[in-house]
Amino acid sequence: MPAVQETVERVRRIDVDQYRYGFETxxxxxxxxxxxxxxxxxxxxxxxNEPAWMLEWRLEAYRRWLxxxxxxxxxxxxxxxxxxxxxxxxxxxxxxxxSSIDEIDPEILKTYEKLGIPLREVAILEGVEPPPGGEQxxxxxxxxxxxxxxxxxxxxxxxxxxAAGVIFMPISEAIREHPDxxxxxLGTVVPTSDNYFATLNSAVFSDGSFVYVPPxxxxxxxxxxxxxxxxxxxxxxxxxxxxxxxxxYVSYLEGCTAPQRDENQLHAAVVxxxxxxxxxxxxxxxQNWYPGNSxxxxxIYNFVTKRGDCRGRNSKISWTQVETGSAITWxxxxxxxxxxxxxxxxxxxAISNGFQQVDSGTKMIHLGKNTSSRIISKGIAxxxxxxxxxxxxxxxxxxxxxxxxxxxxxLLIGDKCGAHTVPYVEAKNSSATFEHEATTSKISExxxxxxxxxxxxxxxxxxLVVNGFVKDVLQQLPMEFAVEAQKxxxxxxxxxxx
Amino acid sequence: xxxxxxxxxxxxVEEREILHGLSLTVNPGQVHAIMGPNGSGKSTxxxxxxxxxxxxxxxxxxxxxxxxxxxxxxxxxxxKGVFLAFQYPVEIPGVTTWNFxxxxxxxxxxxxxxxxxxxxxxxxxxxxxxxxxNIPQDMLKRGVNVGFSGGEKKRNEILQMALFEPAxxxxxxxxxxxxxxxxxxxxxxxxxLRSPERAMVVITHYQRLLNYIVPDVVHVMSKGRVVKSGGxxxxxxxxxxxxxxxEDAA
Numbered sequence: 001m002p003a004v005q006e007t008v009e010r011v012r013r014i015d016v017d018q019y020r021y022g023f024e025t026x027x028x029x030x031x032x033x034x035x036x037x038x039x040x041x042x043x044x045x046x047x048x049n050e051p052a053w054m055l056e057w058r059l060e061a062y063r064r065w066l067x068x069x070x071x072x073x074x075x076x077x078x079x080x081x082x083x084x085x086x087x088x089x090x091x092x093x094x095x096x097x098x099s100s101i102d103e104i105d106p107e108i109l110k111t112y113e114k115l116g117i118p119l120r121e122v123a124i125l126e127g128v129e130p131p132p133g134g135e136q137x138x139x140x141x142x143x144x145x146x147x148x149x150x151x152x153x154x155x156x157x158x159x160x161x162x163a164a165g166v167i168f169m170p171i172s173e174a175i176r177e178h179p180d181x182x183x184x185x186l187g188t189v190v191p192t193s194d195n196y197f198a199t200l201n202s203a204v205f206s207d208g209s210f211v212y213v214p215p216x217x218x219x220x221x222x223x224x225x226x227x228x229x230x231x232x233x234x235x236x237x238x239x240x241x242x243x244x245x246x247x248x249y250v251s252y253l254e255g256c257t258a259p260q261r262d263e264n265q266l267h268a269a270v271v272x273x274x275x276x277x278x279x280x281x282x283x284x285x286x287q288n289w290y291p292g293n294s295x296x297x298x299x300i301y302n303f304v305t306k307r308g309d310c311r312g313r314n315s316k317i318s319w320t321q322v323e324t325g326s327a328i329t330w331x332x333x334x335x336x337x338x339x340x341x342x343x344x345x346x347x348x349x350a351i352s353n354g355f356q357q358v359d360s361g362t363k364m365i366h367l368g369k370n371t372s373s374r375i376i377s378k379g380i381a382x383x384x385x386x387x388x389x390x391x392x393x394x395x396x397x398x399x400x401x402x403x404x405x406x407x408x409x410x411l412l413i414g415d416k417c418g419a420h421t422v423p424y425v426e427a428k429n430s431s432a433t434f435e436h437e438a439t440t441s442k443i444s445e446x447x448x449x450x451x452x453x454x455x456x457x458x459x460x461x462x463x464l465v466v467n468g469f470v471k472d473v474l475q476q477l478p479m480e481f482a483v484e485a486q487k488x489x490x491x492x493x494x495x496x497x498x
Numbered sequence: 499x500x501x502x503x504x505x506x507x508x509x510x511v512e513e514r515e516i517l518h519g520l521s522l523t524v525n526p527g528q529v530h531a532i533m534g535p536n537g538s539g540k541s542t543x544x545x546x547x548x549x550x551x552x553x554x555x556x557x558x559x560x561x562x563x564x565x566x567x568x569x570x571x572x573x574x575x576x577x578k579g580v581f582l583a584f585q586y587p588v589e590i591p592g593v594t595t596w597n598f599x600x601x602x603x604x605x606x607x608x609x610x611x612x613x614x615x616x617x618x619x620x621x622x623x624x625x626x627x628x629x630x631x632n633i634p635q636d637m638l639k640r641g642v643n644v645g646f647s648g649g650e651k652k653r654n655e656i657l658q659m660a661l662f663e664p665a666x667x668x669x670x671x672x673x674x675x676x677x678x679x680x681x682x683x684x685x686x687x688x689x690x691l692r693s694p695e696r697a698m699v700v701i702t703h704y705q706r707l708l709n710y711i712v713p714d715v716v717h718v719m720s721k722g723r724v725v726k727s728g729g730x731x732x733x734x735x736x737x738x739x740x741x742x743x744x745e746d747a748a
Contacts, residue, residue: 445551450588453548454598454658455576455606464601468592468641 032089038062041203044089048172048206051179061192061202068196074359075388075420076328078264078301086235086266088204143168145209145225157221164220166250167212171239174210181212185243189272189309189336197268197330198305201237205270208238213248213279222478224253235266242272244279246312251282253481264292264327269304277312277339282320284477285333286485289325291492296355296384299327306333307363310342310371318345319362320476322485324492327356332390334363337371337399344373347473349485351466351492352385352417361391361422366402366432375406378470381417382493388420395432402432410440411469413462413493463490499564501526501697502547502666508557509539509546516542518722519558524666527694531708531733532701534719535741540701541585543719544670548582549575562666576602577609579665583655585674590642595654598642599624599661606662627660631687649680656687667691668699673707685710705737720744 032043041062045055070081143157145168161168167178175182192202209225227238244250267289273281283306292299302325308317319333335344346362364373373393381387387410395402410419421438443465451461467474467486474482502524509517516539524530534540546553547560549572560567567575590598604614615623628635633653643651652672659667669688673681688711692698700711708716708730716732717724718741725744726732 444588446586447588447590449550449572450584451590451598451602452572453550453576453582453584454602455573455609455662456602457571457573457605460601460605464593464598465590468590471592 030091031087034087035084036062036086036088036204040088044204044206047089047091048175050172050175053179053183054175057187057192058203061199062204064193065196065199065203068199070196074330074390075386075422076330076357076359078328078357081264081266081301083200088235088237089206091206143221143223145170145223146228160220165214165217166219166223167210168223169210171208171210171241172206174241178210178212181243182210182241185272185274186241187272189274189307190270190305195305197303198270201239201268201270201305204235205237205239208240208269209242209252210240211242211250211252213244213250215246215248215276217245217248219248219250222251222253224255226255235268237267238269240269240271242274242281242283244273244275244281244315246276247278249280249282251284251478253284253286253478255286255288255481264299264301265290266301267303267326269306271304271306271333273308273317275308275310275312275315275317275339275342278314279312280316280318281308282318283308283333284481285319285321285323286477286481286488287321287323287325287329288488290327291325291354291356292327294354296327299356300325302326302329302331304329304331306331307336308334308344309336310339310344310368312342313339313368314341315339316343316345318347318476320345320347320473321349321360322473322477322481322488323348323350323358323360324488326358329356329358329360331360332362334365335373336365336367337373337402338367339371340368341370342368343371345476346373346375346377347476348377348389349380349470349473349489350378350387350389351380351382351489352387353383353492354385355383356385358386359388359390361389363392364394364404366393366395366399366404368399370401371399372403373405375404375408376472377406377408378473379408379410379419379421380413380466380469380489380493381410381419382413384416386418386420388422390422390424392424392426393434393436394424394426395428395434397428400429400431402427402429402434404432404434406434406436408436408438409469410438411466412440412442413466459490459493462493466490466493500524500561501563502699503561504543504547504558505561506558507543507546507555507560509542510554510556511542511552515556516553516722517546520719520723521558522717522724524697524699526665526697527692528715529692529698529700529711529713531711531713531716531730532699532719532724533703533705533716533733533736534744535703538719539722540719541670542722544582544668544699544701547575547668548572548580573605574609576662576664577606579663581659581662581664581667583652583659583667583669583672585671587643587651587655589644589646591644593642594639595642596621596624596638599638599658602658603661624657624661628657631657631660631690632683633657647680648675649677649683652676652680652684653687656684656691660687660691665695666697666699668701670701671703672700673702673704681707682710705733708733718744 032040041058190198213219275281289300289302310317317335323329337344344364350358350360352358362375377389379387379389389408393404408421412419419440423436425434448461500523504522507517507520532540555568600620713730716728718726
């Protein structure tokens with residue numbers, strides 16, 4: 001069954017409000033008192049049994065945060081956030097200490113089952129037919145770290161990864177078990193002083209994933225983290241740190257969902273990637289936080305700082321994102337191309353519908369010699385949404401031979417939405433070659449009618465055209481994610497026409 | 499029962515009436531040619547039969563196997579067996595032809611309550627159809643009409659026609675933009691699809707196309723009406739004397 005049909009099938013099964021992950025898990029949780037203070041920071045640190053240096057690091061960030069103001073340059077509009085009206089820590093109450101996956105609260109297991117995420121160690125069997133001539137999907141293994149509100153509840157395939165020398169664990173555990181690695185890299189890509197939301201995260205982050213791939217190792221499976229916000233009035237502040245040592249490779253995926261709630265919830269994550277000589281990290285995101293209802297009520301405020309540092313020669317970092325959720329998205333996964341001959345990529349699909357506001361893009365900072373970067377951004381705006389691409393490409397004085405290619409395409413559906421492109425380009429040496437292309441188009445009536453005359457419904461036609469529009473980016477995603485993303489795109493645009 | 503019956507059809511676009519009471523009866527197995535000068539309403543007729551938005555039907559009716567076609571959504575009409583070969587087929591970047599055809603065929607099958615056709619079965623079928631029409635397989639892998647020549651676009655329309663097996667095919671100015679060789683290839687494809695059950699309505703300016711697709715009935719349209727109908731010799735007559743005589747009649 002082709003994806004388009006399957007999408008429509010799925011769409012029919014979805015509630016009126018379209019969002020299929022909007023259910024809530026009823027579970028007892030352990031929360032920090034509401035609001036933010038040094039005590040909150042100490043509470044979180046104590047909950048995690050952190051060493052003193054970690055607490056100090058957090059407190060320093062907290063004190064700095066107090067001196068900062070919320071940024072206002074993005075093209076997003078939202079009521080002032082009351083930072084004292086948020087819970088900064090919520091953890092499902094454990095019945096006892098866990099020693100295996102079978103001891104996880106069945107309610108949580110059910111939640112992840114509903115989300116289609118395997119916490120049991122089974123190979124993923126893809127239920128989708130391969131394209132003709134395409135290869136049969138092998139039974140691939142994906143190691144999963146599941147983060148439920150503020151804590152990691154399960155990490156699969158630990159043994160197999162350990163045999164390969166790969167460390168994949170909740171960052172809270174890594175702080176205790178691998179303090180040397182964490183201390184060496186944490187905050188070196190996104191410093192605690194970086195920006196308002198990153199600084200806030202540094203003070204109160206609760207969990208997230210930690211990955212270390214040793215020299216010369218190609219990680220034997222995809223790693224992935226699924227983030228789930230469940231508690232009411234809770235912020236989620238996860239912190240991810242991935243280090244690919246010399247000559248290593250890792251592909252990492254993250255997925256995000258949250259229940260449907262009337263109030264807005266804050267999500268301020270930080271992701272740091274480091275690649276040493278000849279190493280490569282491929283980081284893929286399918287972000288589907290609750291976007292709010294059709295009147296614009298509720299939804300996640302997604303203020304995220306993601307940055308990769310190509311620290312070594314010939315290293316590579318590739319970001320691929322499919323952004324369909326959140327009421328507000330403020331996110332610029334970036335690459336610092338420090339090592340000579342290093343390269344960075346940013347492939348993005350950002351879809352906004354209803355009253356969603358997206359301000360997203362990337363920064364490619366060329367510092368080393370002969371560095372290259374590539375940006376392919378596809379923005380799709382429907383309903384009454386606003387969709388902005390904001391990007392910076394810069395070449396330092398010493399970054400001779402820097403090359404960038406940027407293509408930003410926007411597609412408008414209907415006449416009440418907006419697409420905006422804000423590119424900044426700075427070349428401080430004359431040998432840089434920067435190319436920028438941008439297009440904005442509307443789905444034409446003629447194209448829709450052509451599809452409909454062939455038997456497709458209006459929604460199927462829009463889904464098909466949009467999936468064609470984003471194809472270049474979808475191809476960058478690992479197979480399992482590409483299929484999921486394709487469905488998600490059609491679902492996100494349901495009801496956008498007519 | 500006739501297959502397609504257009505009765506006293508009146509159509510407006512914005513405030514202007516384009517069709518002023520057009521009637522047409524098409525029976526299974528027949529090929530009808532509709533000829534007429536620019537602006538006579540030929541394309542409007544094809545669009546209204548297919549259900550393109552933007553046209554207001556102010557009077558008359560269109561029956562398809564006795565059912566009111568105007569009450570149906572355009573995709574329902576497609577599923578029932580109404581096919582329009584476009585004068586200007588659109589390009590759909592990023593969507594492969596095979597994928598598009600598969601999605602469309604399954605949408606039609608589903609609407610008819612038939613089982614969907616699986617990817618491997620579909621692939622086999624579409625390859626056979628393409629082969630029978632001498633259409634190169636690589637066209638199926640390319641984006642729908644993206645970078646196709648005029649001739650390739652028309653052949654893609656014929657491929658779809660062969661695949662969907664419609665009851666009525668409306669060919670809107672199939673000859674526009676084709677050189678004589680491409681025209682012959684396209685016409686061969688259409689002729690291969692003629693059958694005792696299927697009807698075709700061929701809309702064209704020029705008699706030339708009708709040398710290759712020989713019609714049973716020829717209608718001359720002028721100013722939104724059919725002003726004369728006859729056998730295939732009517733087309734030749736038109737080629738000799740032009741449309742001017744009918745302009746006055748209308």
